[in-house]
Amino acid sequence: MVKRRLILFVMALIVWCLLNWVPDWQHVIVGVFSAALVSWLTGDLFIQRAYVLKHHRRYFYFVFHYVPMFIIEVIKANIDVAYRVLHPNLPINPGIVKVKTTLKSDTALTFLANSITLTPGTMTVDIDEEEGVLYVHSINVKGKDVESATREIVQRFENILKEVFE
Amino acid sequence: MVDTIGLIFIVIGLAFDAFGCLGVLRLPDVYNRLQAATKCVTMGTCSILFGAFLIVGLTTTGIKALLCIVFLLLTTPVAAHAIARGAHKSGVKLWEGSVIDRYAEDGKG
Incomplete structure (x- = not known):
């Protein structure tokens, strides 16, 4: 469960950084919070079998x-x-x-x-x-x-x- | 040079967008119109976005254009699927020249 949310968190953060290219500290800090919110809300919907990513x-x-x-x-x-x-x-x-x-x-x-x-x-x-x-x-x-x-x-x-x- | 290639991509994209709109006008029923709307308009818009990316390069705008391509490819088929399923379930008939409708035969629609 935690692993699934972590993967989603990293992906959301990457998409956020790409949207705010070039990222600076302000953007990254806001991005960490919004990515955490997204992965907390929708973490159980995203990846069912995390091991396939390896x-x-x-x-x-x-x-x-x-x-x-x-x-x-x-x-x-x-x-x-x-x-x-x-x-x-x-x-x-x-x-x-x-x-x-x-x-x-x-x-x-x-x-x-x-x-x-x-x-x-x-x-x-x-x-x-x-x-x-x-x-x-x-x-x-x-x-x-x-x-x-x-x-x-x-x-x-x-x-x-x-x-x-x- | 890269600018010229980008402009060629944009022109191709505009042409396919125009064909898609023409298809929406000319084809007979909602399902056939969705075919034109999903295929031509998706590739046309992706091509325009890719051309814009080639012209501006790896800047704020260029990266947003690339992200838009990915999201467009993921969302357009889902939207078309939802519209087609909803239309069939609410009783929109296929065009009278249609040859077969397995979905209605199986009693799902």
Whole structure:
């Protein structure tokens, strides 16, 4: 419990210092108090399993596998949506499909849902944690059944996110 | 040189923001409009902020621009998710050309 709050305290203080760049003593002292208040109020919501922060392999995967793929997917998503919007016939084929995931932890599911929302033509509508099911709105539905939709939407992220967050 | 690259980023960002707004006007229902609003506007705004960071460098303003990018990437998908879920639960229909709605079929929406 204490450890969790300490981690949150340090992160809040860093964000505070970045917001007040270049930090001087006045800013840092006010920052210590406000970071302490924040970590006292919300410490139990933040990190459930503090030990994962010690695994250096996870940072490596996050920076060198997840981030580059994420940036490429976001650029593809934008060109895709821009093409559909600018096309005179509006070539869309929308619908809500159901996909399955094997990820379990809250952080991993959050990142998966956010990644799906920011990548080509798809947007998460709801998550069912117990069954591991996501409902995804797609602007161009290709496979209507669960298996082909899962293959198309989830799998490219799932393996990388499993390395980072599980 | 860095100034020119920053200006290019800002121009790209403005173009994608404009496409996003056009998408909100042209697409038929709330879910499709959210697609345009989340994707194009997020990347457009991030691109503008990154261009501003390249121009001003590691100063007070530049670091705030970088922090804004991180917070924007974390919050926009959550907001879109909340709006879409809320719209479906309060009974907003999908566009009549939609091909499938598993969410309603499963009786969750």
